[in-house]
Amino acid sequence: DSGVTQTPKHLITATGQRVTLRCSPRSGDLSVYWYQQSLDQGLQFLIQYYNGEERAKGNILERFSAQQFPDLHSELNLSSLELGDSALYFCASSPRDRGVDTQYFGPGTRLTVL
């Protein structure tokens, strides 16, 4: 158990819909990272938050957004969903925003868009 929790574990929805994925980092960790894992793209970095502020952006679509709340949990919002958005979404946490801290991953949310 990494100490990172994610809900829900599975999510099935239809194209055009909007969903919210939730992540709680390990106790004491201030940074949260979101990754997307699809069959044909592997694990891809989406976005990082540190102590409530956006720190870095990766391959995140404009239809996707995220935020980190004062209690440090984070939410990833996916809107106008398309079939290609079906994937595993992982969050990871680490103590700081910079440096070489390792990232610990949550169990993931499997999103299926029908």
Add this chain to the structure above:
Amino acid sequence: GQQLNQSPQSMFIQEGEDVSMNCTSSSIFNTWLWYKQDPGEGPVLLIALYKAGELTSNGRLTAQFGITRKDSFLNISASIPSDVGIYFCAGQNPHFGNEKLTFGTGTRLTIIP
């Protein structure tokens, strides 16, 4: 998006055999990490490497950070059934402007009865 080149893509071995996999990149990294992922689960950190040339062990696992900082390898000795899964390397370089991990394409390990 960028990915590291990881090889082999898959391995079929017998229990007790040693395993070796590697990861290469065109970019320099300051940190190399090795993760294992079981089906439907998140990646679990196995070994972290922080310095070029570093050789680190974790039980039956040994990993090395290449001298050029562009590669890393992972060895598993005397494989057992619970070693089955997908192994990912990941590189991190804060000088790229953020702390994101760039992942390898994965090596799927299967143990043949």
